[in-house]
Amino acid sequence: MAIALILGILVGAVLGVTGAGGGILAVPALVAGMGWSMQQAAPVALTAVVSSAAIGALEGLRKRLVRYRAAILMAISGVPFTLLGQQLAQVIPQPWLMGLFGGIMLSVGIRLLLKHGAHAMRVETTMGALARINPQTGRFHWCWGTALLLGGIGALTGLLTGLLGVGGGFVIVPMLRRFTDVSMHGVVATSLMVITLVGSGGIALALAQGAAMPMQATLLFAMATAAGMASGRQVAAYLSEQAVQRGFALLLIVVALALMVRASL
Numbered sequence: 001m002a003i004a005l006i007l008g009i010l011v012g013a014v015l016g017v018t019g020a021g022g023g024i025l026a027v028p029a030l031v032a033g034m035g036w037s038m039q040q041a042a043p044v045a046l047t048a049v050v051s052s053a054a055i056g057a058l059e060g061l062r063k064r065l066v067r068y069r070a071a072i073l074m075a076i077s078g079v080p081f082t083l084l085g086q087q088l089a090q091v092i093p094q095p096w097l098m099g100l101f102g103g104i105m106l107s108v109g110i111r112l113l114l115k116h117g118a119h120a121m122r123v124e125t126t127m128g129a130l131a132r133i134n135p136q137t138g139r140f141h142w143c144w145g146t147a148l149l150l151g152g153i154g155a156l157t158g159l160l161t162g163l164l165g166v167g168g169g170f171v172i173v174p175m176l177r178r179f180t181d182v183s184m185h186g187v188v189a190t191s192l193m194v195i196t197l198v199g200s201g202g203i204a205l206a207l208a209q210g211a212a213m214p215m216q217a218t219l220l221f222a223m224a225t226a227a228g229m230a231s232g233r234q235v236a237a238y239l240s241e242q243a244v245q246r247g248f249a250l251l252l253i254v255v256a257l258a259l260m261v262r263a264s265l
Helices: 002-018 022-034 038-062 068-091 094-113 117-128 144-164 169-179 184-208 215-236 241-264
Strands: none
Touching (some): 002 038, 002 241, 022 094, 022 215, 038 094, 038 215, 094 144, 094 169, 094 241, 169 184
16 A cells, blocks of 8 residues: 555646646556556546646636636536547557557657747747637637637547546646647646546546446545645746656656556567
8 A cells, every 4th residue: 555655646746746647647657556457547546636636726726727617618528528438448458558558648758858948838839829818808718719629628638538547637738738828827727627527527437337446545546646736736836847848758758668568568
């Protein structure tokens, strides 16, 4: 059980600092540390990530950082696709699922590593923003394009949540940064809210389909992740965006390569 506590603290710290990555690291951490299959690890990881994300989401709501209308739309779009992802996870062979997970992690890590610093990210965001904040109201300028963009992000998040047991922050954060002009703090807070809503739906669907979660290990891992999350949110205030991005990218690449090697064996 000590392994579950250590893994939970580390995963929660990553989630707190980046607003993403907790789920994508939780599953391989449980697979490697606890010796579970991905199907066993997914609901436990999702429970821990959701409970921790909820803490960050409540903090974001208190500070008025969460784009709650956007988060609700993404969640409504995502939950049906979560069910589809869970059904696919039951029929895809374990090595294929692990290889797919590793491939996604590797692509995300490489893309983050190739970013050209905070200035380039701001220029890219400004040029590519498809959903913009109305400067007079401080809210999204809602139109069909904005709704379709956010709904699509939610659907992809839900599919990966069900398929891989991840929160989806590694999809939400870069896509909101790329296609909206929301500030980084707003993106992270909104991401945590979507993870909370979609992940909660994913847990309910998994339990309804008979998923078995070891209660003691799940609770310990969830509590440790929440503690790590709180610590990570405090540390995040002292780190530059570039340092966070670079460190997270390198961590993803290392874990992805290890996971793909394990899948091939």
